[in-house]
Amino acid sequence: MAEIVLDKLTKRYPDGALAVSEVDIEIADGEFIILVGPSGCGKSTMLNMIAGLEDISSGELRIDGQRVNEKAPKDRDIAMVFQSYALYPHMSVRENMAFPLRLAKVDDATVRQKVDEAAKILDLTQHLERKPANLSGGQRQRVAMGRAIVRSPKAFLMDEPLSNLDAKLRVQMRTSVSKLQKQLATTTVYVTHDQTEAMTLGDRVVVLRSGLVQQIGSPQFLYDNPANLFVAGFIGSPAMNFLPGTLEEGRLTTGLGSVALSDRVRRLAEAANAPREVIAGIRPEHFEDAQLLDASAKAEGSTFAATVDVLESMGSDKYAYFTIEGEVATSKELDELAADAGSADVPASGSQLVTRLSAASSAKEGEKVDVWFDNDKVQLFDPSSGKNLTYSE
Amino acid sequence: MTDTGTHADTRTGPDTVVATGGGRVSTGTARKVRWGIVDIVIVVYALIPVLWTLSLSFKTPEAQTDKKFFPSEWTWQNYKDIFTTNEFVRALINSIGIALISTLIAVVLGTMAAYAIARLDFPGKQALVGVSLLIAMFPQVSLVSPLFEMERNLGLFDTWAGLILPYITFALPLAIYTLSAFFREIPWELEKAAKMDGATPAQAFRRVIAPLAAPGVFTTAILVFIFCWNDFLFAISLTSTTASRTVPAALSFFTGASQFEAPTGTISAAAVVITIPIIFFVLFFQRRIVAGLTSGAVKG
Numbered sequence: 001m002a003e004i005v006l007d008k009l010t011k012r013y014p015d016g017a018l019a020v021s022e023v024d025i026e027i028a029d030g031e032f033i034i035l036v037g038p039s040g041c042g043k044s045t046m047l048n049m050i051a052g053l054e055d056i057s058s059g060e061l062r063i064d065g066q067r068v069n070e071k072a073p074k075d076r077d078i079a080m081v082f083q084s085y086a087l088y089p090h091m092s093v094r095e096n097m098a099f100p101l102r103l104a105k106v107d108d109a110t111v112r113q114k115v116d117e118a119a120k121i122l123d124l125t126q127h128l129e130r131k132p133a134n135l136s137g138g139q140r141q142r143v144a145m146g147r148a149i150v151r152s153p154k155a156f157l158m159d160e161p162l163s164n165l166d167a168k169l170r171v172q173m174r175t176s177v178s179k180l181q182k183q184l185a186t187t188t189v190y191v192t193h194d195q196t197e198a199m200t201l202g203d204r205v206v207v208l209r210s211g212l213v214q215q216i217g218s219p220q221f222l223y224d225n226p227a228n229l230f231v232a233g234f235i236g237s238p239a240m241n242f243l244p245g246t247l248e249e250g251r252l253t254t255g256l257g258s259v260a261l262s263d264r265v266r267r268l269a270e271a272a273n274a275p276r277e278v279i280a281g282i283r284p285e286h287f288e289d290a291q292l293l294d295a296s297a298k299a300e301g302s303t304f305a306a307t308v309d310v311l312e313s314m315g316s317d318k319y320a321y322f323t324i325e326g327e328v329a330t331s332k333e334l335d336e337l338a339a340d341a342g343s344a345d346v347p348a349s350g351s352q353l354v355t356r357l358s359a360a361s362s363a364k365e366g367e368k369v370d371v372w373f374d375n376d377k378v379q380l381f382d383p384s385s386g387k388n389l390t391y392s393e
Numbered sequence: 394m395t396d397t398g399t400h401a402d403t404r405t406g407p408d409t410v411v412a413t414g415g416g417r418v419s420t421g422t423a424r425k426v427r428w429g430i431v432d433i434v435i436v437v438y439a440l441i442p443v444l445w446t447l448s449l450s451f452k453t454p455e456a457q458t459d460k461k462f463f464p465s466e467w468t469w470q471n472y473k474d475i476f477t478t479n480e481f482v483r484a485l486i487n488s489i490g491i492a493l494i495s496t497l498i499a500v501v502l503g504t505m506a507a508y509a510i511a512r513l514d515f516p517g518k519q520a521l522v523g524v525s526l527l528i529a530m531f532p533q534v535s536l537v538s539p540l541f542e543m544e545r546n547l548g549l550f551d552t553w554a555g556l557i558l559p560y561i562t563f564a565l566p567l568a569i570y571t572l573s574a575f576f577r578e579i580p581w582e583l584e585k586a587a588k589m590d591g592a593t594p595a596q597a598f599r600r601v602i603a604p605l606a607a608p609g610v611f612t613t614a615i616l617v618f619i620f621c622w623n624d625f626l627f628a629i630s631l632t633s634t635t636a637s638r639t640v641p642a643a644l645s646f647f648t649g650a651s652q653f654e655a656p657t658g659t660i661s662a663a664a665v666v667i668t669i670p671i672i673f674f675v676l677f678f679q680r681r682i683v684a685g686l687t688s689g690a691v692k693g
Contacts, residue, residue, distance in 0.1 A: 079589060087586075103591040
């Protein structure tokens with residue numbers, strides 16, 4: 001167990017490409033921290049730098065207060081779980097898990113006891129004598145975890161450990177990883193591109209974009225107060241809706257009409273010196289079918305009428321999709337997110353709006369419906385810098 | 394061995410068809426017969442000369458030219474003759490020693506070189522691979538005369554080292570090529586995992602990479618051994634006495650009982666004897682060449 005400090009950590013490749021740029025993170029002892037971001041954002045590079053598998057170009061990495069930049073992976077006493085599991089195919093499950101202990105020259109009795117213990121925790125006892133080739137994906141994943149936990153390292157590093165599992169197993173393993181981490185209370189750095197894992201697993205989430213830290217905070221804080229457009233668009237599923245708008249005397253005009261901002265939002269926007277042209281962001285759950293609300297509730301927001309393009313009923317709620325005519329919100333951050341999601345090439349006229357309505361809503365595809373939204377929950381972003389103008393600590 | 398394996402596979406195809414459509418039974422049988430004939434032709438083509446040599450080795454000197462496939466009178470005399478001559482026994486020892494030492498050195502060097510080529514990015518890598526390929530393609534016969542001169546000046550002529558050196562030189566490209574293909578198949582993440590588990594680079598190589606590359610190493614060992622064992626050109630050119638003459642070269646010095654008699658029987662017996670180590674070598678290592686040893690290492 002240990003605290004890990006990344007002090008202006010930078011990775012520059014020989015060809016000049018900057019993979020990780022001056023990253024400062026302090027990971028507390030026992031903390032579960034998530035590195036998240038689209039592919040190519042430098043999250044795996046960062047993990048490999050902590051592991052010692054990649055050289056650090058500049059900056060300092062400290063584990064337990066000690067500089068470890070020059071130390072080989074084996075001298076850092078940290079364990080890693082790989083995306084591909086990287087099990088040794090010529091060894092049985094028992095030998096795989098015992099491998100780190102054998103290298104550390106632990107005596108046979110202790111090795112046996114520790115492996116049995118880890119196998120029990122991970123429910124692998126009956127598979128100990130089998131070879132990895134004869135195991136299912138979930139079992140292999142657990143062996144990889146077992147190999148990491150047997151020697152009680154200072155920290156765990158996990159590189160998208162669940163991404164090769166099928167959806168159902170992934171959900172199941174997600175909870176067991178979380179339970180295991182709490183049980184062992186070992187500092188864990190977890191890399192993922194899956195924002196559900198990011199939201200559910202970690203104590204804190206670090207959002208990365210092309211090697212730069214965008215924001216660090218608890219999942220809920222990041223969700224409620226994204227520092228910029230990138231974080232706002234990346235965290236949350238379905239993603240936040242973005243509409244271009246103009247700000248005039250406390251009123252916001254977008255494709256949804258002109259609405260008066262709540263006092264709280266207006267004050268924040270004024271304090272941030274908001275420009276006239278802004279991008280408004282509203283999360284899908286801040287919409288509701290106007291028919292289901294009473295007059296007093298309706299008064300706290302605004303209502304617009306639109307035709308439902310597509311309606312997806314999830315049982316617990318309904319997702320209604322609308323097309324809002326007019327300009328599409330554009331910014332570097334949003335383009336990047338679209339490219340990562342693979343939706344950049346989807347042709348669209350006007351911007352698409354996703355709303356989450358309650359299951360009781362009578363909205364039907366192709367019919368007009370009155371939709372209400374909470375104008376206190378509207379977030380405003382600067383289109384040029386991407387900064388959140390309504391950010392509050 | 395692998396041949397019969399693939400044939401069996403192709404046969405299962407029509408068999409399953411038979412179960413569903415009764416009208417295709419004849420097609421399945423015809424296919425089997427066709428493959429059977431092809432198999433037999435190939436086996437006969439490959440084995441007749443070997444069997445002929447075997448037959449000659451059991452014939453008496455008088456029967457050598459009787460043109461019969463089976464000896465009318467079986468005799469061990471030819472085998473007794475070659476093992477009583479000091480020349481052949483000595484050549485056999487030379488052959489085994491030289492081939493084993495060359496194989497060992499070539500495989501060890503080749504393993505290290507192939508690992509570097511497969512894993513590391515170092516300046517001049519492409520040039521190195523290119524040059525080693527060039528050596529393999531170079532006609533050996535054009536090198537014999539310079540080698541002869543060089544070895545005589547260096548005092549290597551007619552010594553074991555004098556043969557081992559050129560054998561290693563020509564076997565290495567082969568070894569490097571075969572082995573680097575095997576190394577490329579091994580997921581690199583295994584090595585990273587070993588490092589994270591606390592292994593030094595040497596331990597990672599020895600305990601994780603080497604065992605996984607074993608099938609490749611054995612395959613290469615077989616190929617290199619056969620190459621060294623069968624060589625005649627260097628063996629005849631770079632040796633002059635029994636001190637280092639290997640069997641293929643020694644065979645050409647066999648003489649008959651009288652100067653008017655061809656030593657066919659003894660040569661055949663010697664040829665049979667030197668085939669045996671190759672068969673053993675292949676059988677011994679073949680069991681270790683297990684395909685798909687790395688399955689289960691990464692994802693699934």
